[in-house]
Amino acid sequence: MTIAGNIETILVKSSWIRKMFEEGGRLKAQHGPGNVYDFSLGNPNLPPPDRFKDALQETVADCGSGDHGYMPNVGYPRVRRSIAGHLSTEQQISISADEVIMTCGAAGGLNVVLKTILDPGDEILTPIPCFVEYGFYAANHGGILKTVPANSDFTLDLDAIEKAITPKTKGMIINSPNNPTGQVYSEESLKKLGALLAEKGRQTGRTIYLISDEPYRKIVFDGKSVPSVLNAYPESMVVTSYSKDLSIPGERLGYIAVNPEAAFREQLLAGMALCNRILGFVNAPALMQRVVARLQGESVDIGAYARKRDLLCDDLADCGYKFIKPAGAFYLFPETPIDDDVKFVQALQEEMILAVPGSGFKCPGHFRIAFCVDDATITGSIPGFRRVMEKFIKKETK
């Protein structure tokens, strides 16, 4: 063995996904990127809000020579105060700067949370379909990701969750608005989930944490809003980032907010500060912390994502695709007309369309379209989507 055995295994296992992405790259190189309809990545195509560049330039202009140095591992106090203030207003809670920890994006934040709470063999629940990285994040810290089915409309299946809880359950990760389904969990379902976790926690004698991964909170459509987990269950925490709502995923800026009512608030906060340090993040990038502090409440043009959703949904429905219309985020998760979602996605590739098979989210029989793309990519792809649908429908009816 030349490198770690588990890393070699992951590399081999994920090789078909890599092959698919490489094939996408090959198509772009061969036919020109403009002729390939790439829906594979959740890389926001909308520009950051206008205020972003101003805030960045103002921050750079204001920078003293010490402003790129170390700060506390949890981040600048005034940045955390500004976020706590915004959160308190937005979610009608009373959260203080002490309960906010700046992180290298939500991915960094989730690793910090899981390292802080997981003992070897502990289980973390999550509904499927789920973001495939959760499994890696739990395994990084000795835990096991245990997936539970969702309802057919991708809402929370509380019975399935109840059955999945064991004495090893340490927490549950939810993601609302959801990647890849766009589902937003209702306030009622969050409260019921909170009550269930509290009751089960009493039975098993363990605190079961509810970890809400919510980088898409601001990206919701049709006048919806995203209910607060912090209001639904005291043993909860929010992990989020500015990647999607400010369109700056490459800058790696996010935060953890711990429920002020959490029974072990002190230990959680001290543990997270330590883990942010020893995992090698040390602190969230300094300059960008100060930039986002100036942009609380700002977001990209959500209406543009809503229009892209409508454009895509209308056209795909017309082609015969079946899906739940997303309430938020920028993903659509239609059923594949054949069971084999990998084969289906390969057929899309022949039409120069790049998408991700549902298997990549532990939910075969579906595929994910990231519609954070130019309108031209959406409209241009429709004939291809139509031909692939017709091809498989014909085959099925032969």
Place this chain on the structure above:
Amino acid sequence: MTIAGNIETILVKSSWIRKMFEEGGRLKAQHGPGNVYDFSLGNPNLPPPDRFKDALQETVADCGSGDHGYMPNVGYPRVRRSIAGHLSTEQQISISADEVIMTCGAAGGLNVVLKTILDPGDEILTPIPCFVEYGFYAANHGGILKTVPANSDFTLDLDAIEKAITPKTKGMIINSPNNPTGQVYSEESLKKLGALLAEKGRQTGRTIYLISDEPYRKIVFDGKSVPSVLNAYPESMVVTSYSKDLSIPGERLGYIAVNPEAAFREQLLAGMALCNRILGFVNAPALMQRVVARLQGESVDIGAYARKRDLLCDDLADCGYKFIKPAGAFYLFPETPIDDDVKFVQALQEEMILAVPGSGFKCPGHFRIAFCVDDATITGSIPGFRRVMEKFIKKETK
């Protein structure tokens, strides 16, 4: 247990260090920061080079709206090309962009390297005194940090290293210029170390990697330069950051350079790209990647650190302190006049002087002074240093 058992243990164990820092904070609050001589943190006090702010402003001005988005997990190709070019010239090697992986600082890079190579129970060697975080980094990924003694002048003790190697040894971390001693390892000792690791690797049938943590490479004095590990041993890699040579530790920007001659170069690079992603770093911060690409070869005013070193060394020698004069970095690691280094450092605190006991580097009987501080902090502290020395000498001769 409310949080992970190992995290609770670390929090309890490190509580005396935290208490010491809290006491430092209390002193500053009580007497004003200007009246406390804080040598406890390696937070560079020199401003970034003049070119840094220009490069930052130029980069911000040049930013298109997509320039804050995701890029490959290993970083921007042109940034990596620029670094590979600089490295190739600086170290007379032929390294390509493919062998450079952008990371969230050296701390992030070390975690990526260790996650990539460590199987459960694997051992990583490092000479003492050592940066205390190495132990956490190895443990994060199921490994064990095994410390080996150094020579009395803090150079590498090859006999001790040879004795410490077992069939579980997967690598060795060295840090030159060294934190906390300032020692720079000679070309000859690196070549001997390389030959030893190669020979032992053949005996145990495992590749033993040499991981060179070298954020202080550019900070060397008296015309010295730092020999290249990449030239000394094929199974080597460099992990570094711009934190110290550009004085931007809060921005979290560094890289890994893998030896082009490494037998398992492909697996290492693929594994590191994966680990950078799944550990939650995802990629090094986008904007700062583009800034440092414009600043290859730049550094802070090294002469200023040399003058601070001389000022401190002359005065402390005059007080009776014994130490090896550092050849690089910005730390001095004198012997404590009494065996109990924690007690000694507490006595310094009574004189408003903050330093770190050698125990924090697994090397009791010493203490670390980080001299990346204003000259006034150095000169102002000397009477206190003198009184503490006299106090303990008197006691000893009673």
